[in-house]
Amino acid sequence: MLIPEFDNSFARLPEVFFARQAPVPVANPALVCLNHAVAKQIGFDAKFLTSPDGIALLAGNHVPGDAAPLAMAYAGHQFGGWVPQLGDGRAILLGEVLESGGTRFDVQLKGAGRTPFSRGGDGRAWLGPVMREYLLSEAMHALGVPTTRALAAVTTGETVYRESALPGAVLVRIARSHIRVGTFEYFLGRGMQDELQTLLDYAIARFYPDIADADNKAIAFLDAVSERTAQLIAKWQCIGFIHGVMNTDNMNVSGETIDYGPCAFMDEYSAGKVFSSIDVKGRYAYRNQPGIAQWNMAVLAQCLLSQINEDQELAVAAAQKSIDAFPARYESYYQVGMAKKLGVDLNENPPRAQPISDLSNELFELMERGNADFPLTFRHLAELAAAQIRIDQVKTQDNLNQQQQSALNDFLSQFHSNANLQNELIEWTVHWMSSLPEDTAKRQHAVTGMLASNPTIIPRNHQIEQAIAAGCDENYAPFLELLDAVKNPYSDDPRFADYRLPPEADQRVTQTFCGT
Ligand code: AMP
Ligand code: MG
Numbered sequence: 001m002l003i004p005e006f007d008n009s010f011a012r013l014p015e016v017f018f019a020r021q022a023p024v025p026v027a028n029p030a031l032v033c034l035n036h037a038v039a040k041q042i043g044f045d046a047k048f049l050t051s052p053d054g055i056a057l058l059a060g061n062h063v064p065g066d067a068a069p070l071a072m073a074y075a076g077h078q079f080g081g082w083v084p085q086l087g088d089g090r091a092i093l094l095g096e097v098l099e100s101g102g103t104r105f106d107v108q109l110k111g112a113g114r115t116p117f118s119r120g121g122d123g124r125a126w127l128g129p130v131m132r133e134y135l136l137s138e139a140m141h142a143l144g145v146p147t148t149r150a151l152a153a154v155t156t157g158e159t160v161y162r163e164s165a166l167p168g169a170v171l172v173r174i175a176r177s178h179i180r181v182g183t184f185e186y187f188l189g190r191g192m193q194d195e196l197q198t199l200l201d202y203a204i205a206r207f208y209p210d211i212a213d214a215d216n217k218a219i220a221f222l223d224a225v226s227e228r229t230a231q232l233i234a235k236w237q238c239i240g241f242i243h244g245v246m247n248t249d250n251m252n253v254s255g256e257t258i259d260y261g262p263c264a265f266m267d268e269y270s271a272g273k274v275f276s277s278i279d280v281k282g283r284y285a286y287r288n289q290p291g292i293a294q295w296n297m298a299v300l301a302q303c304l305l306s307q308i309n310e311d312q313e314l315a316v317a318a319a320q321k322s323i324d325a326f327p328a329r330y331e332s333y334y335q336v337g338m339a340k341k342l343g344v345d346l347n348e349n350p351p352r353a354q355p356i357s358d359l360s361n362e363l364f365e366l367m368e369r370g371n372a373d374f375p376l377t378f379r380h381l382a383e384l385a386a387a388q389i390r391i392d393q394v395k396t397q398d399n400l401n402q403q404q405q406s407a408l409n410d411f412l413s414q415f416h417s418n419a420n421l422q423n424e425l426i427e428w429t430v431h432w433m434s435s436l437p438e439d440t441a442k443r444q445h446a447v448t449g450m451l452a453s454n455p456t457i458i459p460r461n462h463q464i465e466q467a468i469a470a471g472c473d474e475n476y477a478p479f480l481e482l483l484d485a486v487k488n489p490y491s492d493d494p495r496f497a498d499y500r501l502p503p504e505a506d507q508r509v510t511q512t513f514c515g516t
Pocket of ligand 1: 086087088089090091117118119120121122123124125245249250259261
């Protein structure tokens, strides 16, 4: 079999859920990159996909007979403001395929031409955002963060006009779901309660079969989506990922990262960091992400009120209870993630007097004051733990072997600091070391956990931009090399050494753009 069978459950929903729309063919498709692992996972023959017929499929020039291409309808709150109709304006859901384990995946072409939801847009994407999403989503996957994944990137041989003329491209991506909080809002906004019920039943059957028999399915669904969302955002916070546009139309209900727009990984740490050029008020700043996720869950709750209880007062009370539980849900995942990053045993006996987040917050505060690089600070902390330094050695910075000396220097030198900050940093380091397990086996386990949760390589913004610039000249080597590096985030392989480095002053990227 060259391509998997399509089985299109979303296309079997009532017609108001979507607009049937085939991709608009492109002039001259060419393959930039094929994700062999994803192709294999969902049953595509990789060799076929690199052939002209395969590339035609990826570009939307050929639609398989059993696919059911459509543009999904959704609404959403953008930067807090209600927009009653958005929908797939430049993406086409080709259909769904089943992985060998039985999991159902959407196959979507992004940049596939105009749809009834395009409004003034051209329905196209240019190569920059396509490469950016490919790199970022593969990095996220390698870092263990639930995400949509790229199957392929192709150029179209057509020009797309933004501020300038740019090469057109299509990203083919797979996802557990493209059902967003905004999909529910679309029907609430139109007062379509029957369709809301249909959507709820569909989402439960597809993503949360465990709650199909719950007494109150709507509350069970709200709790389940909140749980996965809390888990997802905790992972973002632990790696310094800033989504950039956490509008309700960009938050799906299966707990995957979706819609990589002006997103970025932080290099120099700052709690209030914003990259997106359009986020002028900092609504989606790094530190706001957990709170915004809760806000988005509250919007989902509103959509479900009639399903929760016919008595609206009771419905609101039940929904409120679920929403109020979000910070605690988030915090528990965040504590687990941070404990692993810091090598601290959450189940130590007797229990810690101080929550892990105090320890991490103190570090973050020092990082902010010292303009420390997010990934390297944590990575060097892991290497410091691996070098088995004792507390007295940190205090005196004496009697260190060469490996210990360089581990300590590497860590401390992340902080561009004055003498005061250095002293506080040493104090913090001593405090942190006294929090590590004493038992040798447990300590080794903690070090292993630290090395496996503090990446050495993230897709750095300046490198992404260099890869995109070269890609626009049809030189894909920098993109492919960077892709190889970000797929190995914990590697110390010297061939990736350059990808560890933070930007030089003149390479720093402070703003990212939507790419629409
Ligand atoms: P985004 O900011 O990417 O989440 O997109 C928000 C909305 O704008 C969605 O409805 C998109 O489908 C639509 N959109 C973005 N770019 C384009 C485009 N080039 N053509 C048509 N619609 C677009
Ligand atoms: Mg979007």
